[in-house]
Amino acid sequence: MCALCGVLMEGPHWTEAGTDAGRSDDAPGGRGRYLERDYRITIINRVLGHYGCSARDWAGNQYIVQNASGGASEVVINLPQLWQAMENITRKTADPLDAKLIGRLEARAHGSL
Amino acid sequence: MAAYSRLTPLFIVTGFLGSGKTTLLNRMLRHPSLRDAAVLVNEFGDVGLDHFLVEKMDENTVLLESGCLCCTIRDDLKDAIIELNGKRERGEVPRYKRMIIETTGLADPSPIIFTLNSDTVIKHHYRLGSIITTVDAVNGLKQLKRHAESVKQASVADRIVLTKTDIAKPADTARIRAKLERLNPSAELIEAVDGEVDVKRLLRADIYDPRTKGAEVRRWLAAEEKTAGDHRHSHDVNRHDEHIHSFTLTFDEALDWTAFGIWMTMLLHAHGEKVLRIKGILNVKGVAAPVVINGVQHVVHPPMHLKAWPDNDRRSRIVFIVDDIDRALIERSLAAFNAAADAA
Numbered sequence: 001m002c003a004l005c006g007v008l009m010e011g012p013h014w015t016e017a018g019t020d021a022g023r024s025d026d027a028p029g030g031r032g033r034y035l036e037r038d039y040r041i042t043i044i045n046r047v048l049g050h051y052g053c054s055a056r057d058w059a060g061n062q063y064i065v066q067n068a069s070g071g072a073s074e075v076v077i078n079l080p081q082l083w084q085a086m087e088n089i090t091r092k093t094a095d096p097l098d099a100k101l102i103g104r105l106e107a108r109a110h111g112s113l
Numbered sequence: 114m115a116a117y118s119r120l121t122p123l124f125i126v127t128g129f130l131g132s133g134k135t136t137l138l139n140r141m142l143r144h145p146s147l148r149d150a151a152v153l154v155n156e157f158g159d160v161g162l163d164h165f166l167v168e169k170m171d172e173n174t175v176l177l178e179s180g181c182l183c184c185t186i187r188d189d190l191k192d193a194i195i196e197l198n199g200k201r202e203r204g205e206v207p208r209y210k211r212m213i214i215e216t217t218g219l220a221d222p223s224p225i226i227f228t229l230n231s232d233t234v235i236k237h238h239y240r241l242g243s244i245i246t247t248v249d250a251v252n253g254l255k256q257l258k259r260h261a262e263s264v265k266q267a268s269v270a271d272r273i274v275l276t277k278t279d280i281a282k283p284a285d286t287a288r289i290r291a292k293l294e295r296l297n298p299s300a301e302l303i304e305a306v307d308g309e310v311d312v313k314r315l316l317r318a319d320i321y322d323p324r325t326k327g328a329e330v331r332r333w334l335a336a337e338e339k340t341a342g343d344h345r346h347s348h349d350v351n352r353h354d355e356h357i358h359s360f361t362l363t364f365d366e367a368l369d370w371t372a373f374g375i376w377m378t379m380l381l382h383a384h385g386e387k388v389l390r391i392k393g394i395l396n397v398k399g400v401a402a403p404v405v406i407n408g409v410q411h412v413v414h415p416p417m418h419l420k421a422w423p424d425n426d427r428r429s430r431i432v433f434i435v436d437d438i439d440r441a442l443i444e445r446s447l448a449a450f451n452a453a454a455d456a457a
Binding site for chain 2: 013014015016036039040043044046047078079080082083084093094095096097099101102105106108109110
């Protein structure tokens with residue numbers, strides 16, 4: 001637990017743990033921890049944009065997920081919690097197999113969005 | 114936390130009722146290489162038949178008394194592991210180096226796997242080793258057709274032990290072998306000959322053993338390649354074993370690791386119960402060495418670098434075992450997330 005803010009800390013999630021946790025701090029993508037985190041949030045927001053919300057970093061180890069108006073937000077520590085927070089805030093279902101989400105990501109990649 | 118490969122491995126022994134699970138466990142426990150194992154057995158119903166057979170085999174045996182190892186008694190399993198861990202730390206039991214958990218024949222192994230990954234104390238001392246599933250060569254096909262638990266037990270396995278081959282008709286054995294190879298191509302299929310099984314073979318080639326991980330990945334890929342062309346058979350959607358199918362996705366272009374992690378966590382969030390296994394080797398953008406991924410439903414092992422590619426093929430290859438999820442949709446979705454990273 002963080003002595004200042006009382007937030008319960010867990011071990012790193014597998015997406016952030018590096019290879020063979022405890023042996024390497026770098027994610028398999030080869031970036032340092034903070035660059036990787038910035039990059040991850042950029043991509044997360046491409047997905048969350050479909051649901052009308054966004055995420056930002058808090059203290060380098062948590063995410064704040066909030067809706068477009070900023071009226072609803074949740075603090076989470078890893079990606080599985082982030083998807084749940086998105087659903088709580090937007091009342092929509094986070095599903096990567098949703099054809100509309102896939103279409104939006106494809107359109108963006110091809111420069112038509 | 115100790116390096117993942119140094120944590121105590123937990124082996125799960127599962128299999129449908131009467132498939133020879135307890136016989137296998139008894140054989141395993143007599144083997145000298147398992148003298149350093151702690152064993153958790155499960156009693157089902159009023160008469161603890163399993164208990165009678167296994168109880169005397171090992172002083173570290175703890176009997177779980179609440180019946181089936183399903184979600185309702187997760188705490189028993191968790192508490193039993195933590196209690197045994199405390200005894201080990203205090204020197205009250207021998208310093209066991211691995212743990213074996215026997216499930217009931219009716220158990221869906223998923224909640225057990227989930228329990229092992231959800232407790233902080235357990236996660237700091239243990240890791241999931243192999244899932245070993247017994248399948249009966251005489252009755253296995255019928256069980257796979259009729260019982261969803263049986264299909265799930267075979268689908269999540271790392272090792273499948275085919276039992277009763279000495280009394281099964283050779284044609285029946287061939288049919289169940291073909292069925293299992295189609296259902297879970299990356300699992301190693303081992304026949305118990307006259308009840309005997311090569312215990313070392315069952316436990317070796319752990320994916321987190323630095324000496325054997327390369328060979329284990331080669332075996333996954335070779336097994337999947339062998340059965341890759343065999344998935345266009347007709348499907349009877351009223352059968353449990355036809356809902357679940359395996360396939361391999363290959364990607365010529367290197368994958369973006371960050372986008373892959375985002376995609377996979379979202380997939381498991383939405384469809385974790387239907388994604389029984391994901392195993393594979395990834396060509397990650399910007400990284401020379403391949404990265405191995407290995408997941409069982411919601412539980413994903415830490416990714417692992419191999420020192421070198423296991424063969425000349427540099428494509429990412431991911432084996433999926435899923436329940437009623439469309440292959441084309443998974444492929445298109447992963448490609449779209451990867452493309453979203455390209456545009457970042």
